[in-house]
Amino acid sequence: MSILITGGAGYIGSHTSVELLKAGYDIVIADNFSNSKPEVLNRIEELTGKKFKFYEIDILDRDSLNKVFLENSIEAVIHFAGLKSVGESVAMPISYYYNNITGSLILAEVMAKHDVKKIVFSSSATVYGMNNVSPLTEDLPLSTTNPYGSTKLMIEQIFQDIYVSDKDWSIALLRYFNPIGAHESGRIGEDPKGTPNNIMPYITQVAVGKRDKLSIFGDDYDTHDGTGVRDYIHVVDLAKGHLKAVEKIMGTKGIDAYNLGTGIGYSVLDLVKNFEEATGVKVPYVITKNRPGDIATCFSDPTKALKELGWKTEKTLKDMCKDSWRWQSNNKAGY
Ligand code: NAD
Ligand code: UDP
Numbered sequence: 001m002s003i004l005i006t007g008g009a010g011y012i013g014s015h016t017s018v019e020l021l022k023a024g025y026d027i028v029i030a031d032n033f034s035n036s037k038p039e040v041l042n043r044i045e046e047l048t049g050k051k052f053k054f055y056e057i058d059i060l061d062r063d064s065l066n067k068v069f070l071e072n073s074i075e076a077v078i079h080f081a082g083l084k085s086v087g088e089s090v091a092m093p094i095s096y097y098y099n100n101i102t103g104s105l106i107l108a109e110v111m112a113k114h115d116v117k118k119i120v121f122s123s124s125a126t127v128y129g130m131n132n133v134s135p136l137t138e139d140l141p142l143s144t145t146n147p148y149g150s151t152k153l154m155i156e157q158i159f160q161d162i163y164v165s166d167k168d169w170s171i172a173l174l175r176y177f178n179p180i181g182a183h184e185s186g187r188i189g190e191d192p193k194g195t196p197n198n199i200m201p202y203i204t205q206v207a208v209g210k211r212d213k214l215s216i217f218g219d220d221y222d223t224h225d226g227t228g229v230r231d232y233i234h235v236v237d238l239a240k241g242h243l244k245a246v247e248k249i250m251g252t253k254g255i256d257a258y259n260l261g262t263g264i265g266y267s268v269l270d271l272v273k274n275f276e277e278a279t280g281v282k283v284p285y286v287i288t289k290n291r292p293g294d295i296a297t298c299f300s301d302p303t304k305a306l307k308e309l310g311w312k313t314e315k316t317l318k319d320m321c322k323d324s325w326r327w328q329s330n331n332k333a334g335y
Pocket of ligand 1: 006007008009010011012013030031032033034035036057058059060079080081082083084099103122123124125176177178179198
């Protein structure tokens, strides 16, 4: 029996694949490399000493996806495949709705056809919208401010409706906070195409000399130092959360959302300071204007994941900084 990992060549999917293989699971990865590179597969194998099946397919291609289920005994799916840039989603909403929502619909349809009804879905803290006050709990009202976030919220809703229609499903909706860091070997990590949208790859690219300086988006927020506060989570802790979610869906039926975060908020300036202390490398920055749509503060209440999945984060902000830096400095051009 295998776990199918859609988007397993990506940042979070590759780290989760390593943890699953290390824990003894058989996995099958499906990815179209739209935002990743084939080299990551060699690195996963190198880190784990294990072989796994890989399909270079687009999950929108129903026939190819069907073939994956015909050729393998799939027990459950972890569904990472999706487009993830907020800014790009505003510019290209049709691509985002099509790829993320249609992709999830086709996946759910093919799963149901093969009587595979266990899935872990990559959702996001973005579904908490602009108006909730942190720490955020799973039961708060949800809303979104951009097409990317809307795809996550709509897919959550689609899975809720699938469960209402068929109580044999077992579904975990994982709401990630801000994943950063890399595997501590420095062999796999985040490898964004073009200019990074997220803060940590931007910081590491400044530190490695690829970019001049970091722009900090605003210092007039209502936070302890005026810069935005987020719940940064080490990608390996996040990957381990998926193992716990898989264990849960194997043994139960139902649908549940879980926050995967540390429960601690750090500001952009805290992050820069921790990075400099952890690595000894300076990160020059300028304060620029606020990024439209950004909120002052966003951090999780991770109590539900602890109670129901038996999961909590272990790594510190300094671990995250050290590991991001090791990855970037050992792989200056990415994969
Ligand atoms: P990523 O872009 O590194 O990984 C996604 C992978 O999916 C890529 O390898 C890409 O090639 C693949 N993919 C995309 N569309 C596909 C398709 N139609 N068919 C097959 N493969 C396809 O992103 P990530 O950071 O690893 O994120 C994984 C998931 O987690 C995404 O769904 C993302 O929206 C969600 N998420 C990410 C973050 C974050 O900050 N990184 C936060 C919250 C949620
Ligand atoms: N940020 C920044 N400069 C950048 C990128 C991000 O100051 O180049 C800030 C952003 O305003 C937010 C935090 O860093 O307060 C995290 O942003 P990111 O895009 O990584 O994640 P988000 O929380 O927006 O999903």
